[in-house]
Amino acid sequence: MSTHEAANPKLHVLIVEDSKGRQEFILDSTVYSVGRDPRCDIRLDSQFVSRHHATLVQQSTDGDGCRYRIFDGNLEGKASVNGIMINGRRLKSHDLNNADEIVFGPQAKAFYFELQRDPTLVPVNLDEFDITLISPSGMPNIYEDLDG
Secondary structure (H helix, E strand, O other): HHHHHHHHOEEEEEEEEEEEEEEEEOOOOOOEEEOOOOOOOOOOEEEEEEOOOOEEEEEEOOOOEEEEEEEEEEOOOOOOOOOOEEEEEEEEEEEEEOOEEEEEEEEEEEEEEEOOOOOOOOOOEEEEEEEOOOOHHHOOOOOHHHHO
16 A cells, blocks of 8 residues: 555545546546646546636545645636536535536536545555467467367
8 A cells, every 4th residue: 555545545536527428537646737728637628618627636634634625727816717516506616525516518527536445455566467468360270170
C-alpha cells in the first residue's frame, strides 16, 4: 500500500460522460482543470463547455484523508460561461460528496464517488507478470496432424 493510500482510506473517482462517451478518472492529484481545452487534465468534449470550465481541488479533512472541492471556472476567478450545476443546483463551488452529479452543459456531466478502500487487498505490480499473447493463426492445426 502506498503512503497516499495509507493516508487516504477513500478512493475518489470521477466518471465523465460527454459526446464521446464515458471516461473514468481516479483522482489522486491536488488540482485538476476540467474543460474543453486539450491542455485540461480532464477534457470534456462538448461545444457548450468552456475551455476551462471548472477546477477540482483536493482538501485535507480531519480523520478520513481528503475530499475534493469543485470551483466554477479557474482558480484565478474567471468563471465559465454556462456555470456548473451540482445535484440540480447552480453553484460557484461545492465540497463534493459521494454520488454527486455535476452538469457542465448539455451532453457533458460527471458523477463523483468516494469508495472505501479495502485494506485487506494487496496491491499487485502488473510488471511482475510476463504475458505472452499468441495469435491463433500462428498455432499449428492439431486436427491436421490427427488426420494424418
